[in-house]
Amino acid sequence: MSERNPWFVYWRDWRFWAALWVLGSAILLGVPAWDARSWLAGSPQASFRQTHLGTWPVETVWWFFAPLVLWLQSRLTLLDRRWPWALALHVLAAVLIAGLFIGLDAVRLLIANHLPWSFLPTIIHDLRTAGRWSYLPLLIYSLVMAALYAVSFYREWRAGQQLTGELRLANARLETRLVRASLDALKMQLHPHFLFNTLNSITSLIRNHRTQEAEDVVAGLGELLRRALDHRQEAMATLESELEFLRRYFDIERIRFQDRLQIEYDVQPDCVLALVPCLLLQPLAENAMKHGISRDPEARLLRISARCERSQLVLTVYNDGPPLPRDELIEGPGIGVQNTRARLHMLYGDEARFELRDQPPRGVLARVTLPFNTTPVP
């Protein structure tokens, strides 16, 4: 229902209901009063028992009790620790209303029969012995109250459900922000690692008086840092962007290793737009350089490949260096590999896999399998 509908606005406004009640009361009082005007004026020909005041069903008086009933129900909750109070007051109200109905019945008889008011208790007593005490108002009150509480409880349950949904959404958002913060922290772990290695390379170049190359490395490093900082706020990047970043990185490393470093790319064209975690490949490439190429003078090949296999993206980093060191097999991989595993688990859960293994007769292969996506994961 549109809130612009004026009736909806009235529907929600207590003054609308108050006006309706006043109007109904005016009708319920006015019509019998008008009908009984002759009797009220004291006409000897008029008879009370023939007026609406005398003949209308006493149940119409419920209209006047309605605000009291609704007020009591709205103010007396059965859910808090004062529920015995509420229950007791409802029972009292129901009994009183039933008593009022009996009293009204008796008053009407009293007036219709021109008896003095002192006979009212006797009439009430006579009505009881005649079985004319109606206990129906007790039942009506109980049913109305049960219905009102049922509606009230349903509304509260619905509101609770809505609140729970909102809390869940807020929790999810909070979790996302936490994950993002964790990723940022991980990235912050990567940056110094790479930075120290590169600065060591620059230091080495300077010590060897390879000033020009050192300047090129510093310039390349500056470019890398700029790109890294540009992507700081993003968890994902395209594979193409990652490869471009690697090229810059290898440009720096190529200065370190001179002509010995041979970089090969085996990337399917339809994979370049796939989204991958930022700086996913760089630590793997750095590991290959550190533990493979740099440890064996004969090692020189480093191959980056990317393939799409059944809606999955398979990324590999291969180097033809020596097998994995034994301590790494026993004590676990280094911080770069750990970070990569942790990031993949955070982002993809069980849908991503990372493996690092020897590739006989020589070389080591790092293999990352993750869902193939070209649009960001929500």
Added chain:
Amino acid sequence: MTATSRAHWWATLALSGVGGLLLLGFLGPRQALPVQSRPASDENILRVAYSQELQIDPHRRSFPIPVQNLILLGLWEPLIECDPETGQPQPAAAESWEWAPDRRTLTLKLRPDGRWSNGDRVTAHDFVRGWRRLLQQSMELAAVLYPLKNAEAFNLGRLKDPAEIGVEAVDDLTLRLRLAGVRSTLVTELADPLLAPLHASTEAVLQDCRYRRQPDQLVTNGAFALERSTAEGFRLRPSGHFRDRTSLRLAGVEFVKVDGWRMGRLLLAAGRVDLLVPAFGDEKTLPTSRRVVSTSEMELTVTALDLNVTRGPLQDVRVRRALSLALDREAPTRLPEQERMTPAFAWVPDMPGRPGLKLLREDAAEARRLLAEAGYPGGRGFPVLYLPISVRWRSYPYFQAWTDRWYHELGIRTYVGYARDESRQERKKSGDYDIYFTGLQATVPDAGDMLSTFALPGMFSGSHWEDDEVKRLLLAADRVTGAERLALLEEAERRVMDAVPTIPTMFERRRTFFAEEVQGWYADPLGRQSLRRLSLRQPVSNVDRITL
């Protein structure tokens, strides 16, 4: 303190306030209440309470309750009135009557001083006019004239010419009735308030209820004339032209509308009315110190369970006798507010000039023996009896007591089925029942009147029972009078009770409360007390309950 906790306190306060006011009403004093003094305008006015609607049109009376009779017999005077003690006819509008030798023609002489309330003379033509009007009403009302020749045919539309009805005005003061058959109770039957005469101007006044606005337009021949008619009741004043007006001791009669007999009882206690009939409860429990006299009289009514003798085991007279012998007539009458009921052991109650007989008894052992003899020892194999009851009688305690006794003593089960009146009537017409609860009220104080129901064809009764010998006895009784007639009626009643086509259950006593200042109240089994006999005097004390 929070808003919610304040709500509790406010609610408690408000409800306690209302509750206190209610307690004042519920627990206030109910005894020793003040008695209102009689207003000057009601001096020497007898005030009579009534709860059922009263009809002042004599030919449209709904039910002959005593208050209805009081107002009708106050306004209208029939030809005859019955002596309440002997049941014998007494002169009223007619001063004498004479039977023809064949007892098929009755000639009545009207009083020459009979006057309408406007001074016109009451003539035989007025009676002819009134009775012809009565014959145009429904059968229940018009049947009182069926003994007249052609009256039934005219009422049922088979005869168009009213001149052929057996009533004619020979002259202004002579009325001749020609009967369809011999009927010895006819003269007594002429006391029925239905048989009032009609002034030439009155029919239109009754028809359009003009009397409500112009009560003096209602011309009546009784001791009283209508003075006022409102929703609150009626007021009568002495008729200025009534022949015996000097003997009237009341200055008028006020009929006060009340909401039920309980209100009538309170109005009597409060001093607003002087007479309440019928009355229930104990006058000693009235909440004021007003001295009230209680009287009771036997009504000429009987309630009964008609046994459908065309159905199953009820065709066997032994079964019917067993049911009658095992009926519990006493227990229900001992229940609160049922004290006016009297167990019935015959069809005809006590009536003036003829005490009731005791023809039935209760004997459960004999009942079991008869049932076993009929092939149903212990009720084995006996079908469930069906007793349709009006939904209006849900509160009646009798049915449960009667059927419980049958089950416990005889092993006979009864399905008491509550039904709407129309549905119950339909069942009666189609004969789809085993037992039918019914009642009969006499219109004259004569046993023959109550027994005449057994002279009707079986289709008109709930039992569908007919007996030629009973019909013969009743016909013979109609031709004689006195002790000879009573003997024939007793023989007929014995024969009926021996065959048990119906089980009389209860007679009823009618109670009346009246203030001690009311004088002249007397018992009349037909509830046709005359206002002319009543008077008022100053209250005195030490008046105790009397039984008439």
